[in-house]
Amino acid sequence: xxxxxxxxxxxxxxxxxxGRLPREMEVYRLLTQLRIPxxxxxxxxxxxxxxxxxxxxxxxxxxxxxxxxCNSQKTYFYLxxxxxxxxxxxxxxxxxxxxxxxxxxxxxxxxxxxHISPGAVSxxxxxNDKENHVKLLIDEDVLAEEFLGCHPCVNTASLKxxxxxxxxxxLPFTAHDYQVVHLTGEE
Numbered sequence: 130x131x132x133x134x135x136x137x138x139x140x141x142x143x144x145x146x147x148g149r150l151p152r153e154m155e156v157y158r159l160l161t162q163l164r165i166p167x168x169x170x171x172x173x174x175x176x177x178x179x180x181x182x183x184x185x186x187x188x189x190x191x192x193x194x195x196x197x198x199c200n201s202q203k204t205y206f207y208l209x210x211x212x213x214x215x216x217x218x219x220x221x222x223x224x225x226x227x228x229x230x231x232x233x234x235x236x237x238x239x240x241x242x243x244h245i246s247p248g249a250v251s252x253x254x255x256x257n258d259k260e261n262h263v264k265l266l267i268d269e270d271v272l273a274e275e276f277l278g279c280h281p282c283v284n285t286a287s288l289k290x291x292x293x294x295x296x297x298x299x300l301p302f303t304a305h306d307y308q309v310v311h312l313t314g315e316e
Contacts (some may be wrong), residue, residue, distance in 0.1 A: 139188070140169045149283075151271040152244050156253045156281035159291075163298045174248065175284050178213040185278055186215070190291040192278040193271055195250040197243070197263075198222075199234035206242060210252055210277075211268040215314030226266065249284040252277075252295060255303045258288050265300070265307040272296070272309065294313055 143157040160167050170188060175181050177193045185192040196209040196217060197307055205228060211217065223231050242262045243254030255263065271277065277292045290299075300307065 140171075141166065142169075144169070144171070144302070152257075153284040153286065155256070156288075159256055159302070160288075160299075163294075163302055165290060165294040165298055169281070169286055170289075171286050173285070175280075175287070177248070181213070181278075181287065184287050188276075188278055188287060188291050190278040191250075192276060192287070195279065197234045197239050197250050198226050198231045199238065201230040201232065203235070203238065206238060206263045207290065208243070208250070208252065208255065208263050209233070209265050209266045209268070209273050209310075211312055212270050212314075215268070215270070215312055218312065218314070221312055222266070222310060225274045228306065243282075245282050246284075248283055249280045251279040251282055252299075253279060253282050255286075255305045257282075257302070258305070259304070261304060261306075264311050265305050267307050269309050270312075272306045298306075 143161060147155055154278060168188060170184060172184060178192060181192045187244045189200045192213050198209060199205060204222040219231050223229060236247055242258050244257040245251065245254040251296050255265065274292055277295055280286055281288055
C-alpha cells in the first residue's frame, strides 16, 4: 500500500484510549512523564521493516529493525536495534557479544519480558522488563542518527523520537544499559 503524505496525520500528543491497547497507552504516558517529545503516526498493522518503508519517509527517519534474540539454551535474551536496511548476520553479532548460536527468541518470552507481540518489537518494550532479563544491543549506526523510529509496543502506530532522549532519559528510567555493536550487514 503506497502512502501519500496528504493522507497521513502526525500527532505530538497522547491519543484517546478508545480502541487502543493498554500497552500502547502506557508508552505515551511514560514518554510524557519523562518529557520526551514524540511524533506519532497511526497506520495499518506493519509487521516487518519492509512494510514500514513508507512510514519512515513520512516521519523523516530511518526506522529501526528490532530483533528479539536468545542463546540456544534460552537463558540470555537480547533486543537488537539496527538500521532497517542492514542484513542481520547471526555469526557477526554472536562473536561480538560472545554468545554462540543466537536465534530468534520464542514468542512467549517476548510477551513475558517485553509485553510485546511479534511484529511490534520495540525498544519501548524495555519499560516492561523490570527485572532486566533482556540485554539491549544497539548498532553504532543507529546511535549516529539524530532520530530513532520505533513502534509504541503495537504495530499500528510508529514514533519518531530523538535518539539522545531514548539513550539519556528512557533507558536510565528503565534501568537498562546497552552495548554498542558494529554490524556490517555484508554477505
